[in-house]
Amino acid sequence: MKNMLSDIWYICWREMKHFWGQKVRILMNIVQPLVWLGLMGNMFSNISAIPGFPANSYLQFMTPGVIAMISIFGATFGGMSIVFDRRFGYLNKLLASPISRVSVPMGKMLASALQTGIQSLIIILIALALGVNFGTGVLGVLVIVLISMLLTLAISGIALSLSAVLKTQESLMAVVNFLIMPLIFTSNAMFPTNMMPKWLASIASFNPISFAVEPMRDLVLGSWKWGTLAVDILVILGFGLLMTAIATLLFRRSVV
C-alpha cells in the first residue's frame, strides 16, 4: 500500500515536471482564458439583457463555463499522455518495473487534477481582473477549484479509458475531438438551460459537465445552495470514481 501510494505520487511527479517544464504550455494557460473571457465575454455581453438570463453579466455567467472547459481540455490532454508514453517506449519501461499497474492511470489522473486546480486559480484571477465578482468569497473560490478538480478526474478517466482501448494517438485524437465539443455545448457551460430548446435542456440536465458547472455558477453568483451543491458534488464525485475504476480496469486489461 505504501509502495502503491509512492508509485502514484512519482507518476504524478513526472507529469507535474512536464507541466512546469513547458513554458509555452504555462503561457497558454494564461492566454486561453484571457481570450475566452475577454473576447467571448465581450462579444456576447448583450445576452445578459435578455429577460430570464440568470446573471448580471455574461462574463460572470461564463467564468464557471470557462473553468469547466479548461478542466476538460486539461483532462483529455493528460489522458492522452499515456498514448505518447506507449509510442516512445516509456510505458514499457514503467511496466517492466515492479510498480503497481493501477498507479500509472491513477498518477496521471491525479496530476491532471492538480494541474486543473492551478489553471482554475489562474482563470479566477483573470476573471477578478476583468471585474467579475465572486459572490461567496474565498471559501467559494476554494470550492470552485475543488469542483473543477473533481470534474478533471472524471474526464481524464474517460480519456484514459479511451487511450487504453485505442492505443494510437491518431484514433484517440479523432474520438476525443468527436466527444469533447458536443459534450461542452450540450451542457450549461456556455448557455443557460432555461433559455435552451426543451430537447437540449433535457440533454444538458444529464450531461455530467452540467453537474460541475451548476454549483460553480451558483458560487460565483453569490449563493450557497447547500442542497444542490451537495447533490452536484456527490454526482461528480461518483462519476469521477466510476471513471477512475473503469480507467484502471481497462488499463490493467490492456497491459500484462
Added chain:
Amino acid sequence: MDVLIEAEKLTKVYPGGVLAVDHIDLSVKEGEIFGFLGPNGAGKTSTIMMLVTLSHPTEGRALIAGWDVVHDRSRVRSVLGYVSQDIAVDEYLTGWENTLLQGKLYHLSIQEIKNRGREVLEMVDLWERKNDLVQTYSGGMRKRLDIACGLIHRPRILFLDEPTLGLDIQTRSRIWEYIRRLRSEHNMTIFLTTHYMDEADKLCDRIAIIDRGKLMALGTPLELKHSVGGDLVTIQFAENGNENKEKIIPTIRQLPFVESVKEKDSQLLIVTKDGNTSIPLILSRLHDIDTEVASISMKRPSLDDVFLFYTGRQLRDEEASAQDFYRMRRAIRRAR
C-alpha cells in the same frame, strides 16, 4: 553456477496469427553474457518482451532467477533490469530526475538513489551533465542514460535490447566496455539482442542464432564457428622442398583432426578442427617426410559464415530499411 534464465518451448503468436517466437528452449547461467543474434523481425524483441514480463507467452514457460514470468511477475520484475531498444528516457526531465524516478519505481530510498545514482551516472560518464535536460543530450548520451537507469536497482539480470542500435563506433565500444565491467565487477548476468555480428562475436560468451522465430544454433562463438567446419590452414611449400609430393596428402590425411586436404597450385589447403593446435602437428609430420614449408596461414570461419550456414542467408541481406523496421515495430506494439 545457478541458471538464471530458463525458457522451455517459449512461443509467442500475435493476434492475427503471426508466429513471432517458435518453441524456443534456452538457459543462461549466472554471470554469463548471452547474445541473441538475428535479423530484424526474427523474434528477438518478442522473446525479450516475454522474459521481462511485458507480454504473456502463448505457449511454454520461462523462469527468471527461478521465478515464473507469468505467475511470479512482480518478483521477476524486481530482479531484472530492462533497457529497451526505444531509448526510453524522459526528455523533459534532467538526467538526474530520470535516474531518481527510475530509482523510485524500484522503491529505493532517497539515500540509496543518491549513492547509486552517482555510481551509475559516473560509470556512463554523465555525472557532469546530470542537471541538464535530456532534450539537450545526443543520441549516444540518451542511450547511456537509459542504461544507467536500468542499473540503479542493481539487477541480477540485465536485459539489453539492441544496446548499440544506430550508435557510432566510439559509443558502441564504450557500451561494450560498460557491459564487460558489469559482469566482472558485479557478476551480473546479461542477456542482449543484436543484429551486429561483431557485437555478438566480441562481447558474448554464448550466442543463440534466431531466425523467423526459431532457434537455429546455440553455443560459444568458437563452438559455432567450429560447428560450421574447421579452420582453413593453407601451406605454401618451399621451391625445392616438394620432392616427396606423392607422400604428402596421404600423410596429412592420416591425422585424426584433419577433415579434408586439397592441393591447389603449389599450395596445400587443409580443413582442420582447431587450427591453433593442429598447425604444429602438421608441421612436424611434414618435417618427418622431409618437406620444407615456406609459409603457413590460417583462416577461421567468421560468424557471418556461421549465420549463413544455419539460416541459409547472409545477415546483411535481411536488414530492412529503417522505415520498414519502424513500421514493423509499431505494428507489433499495436498488437500488444
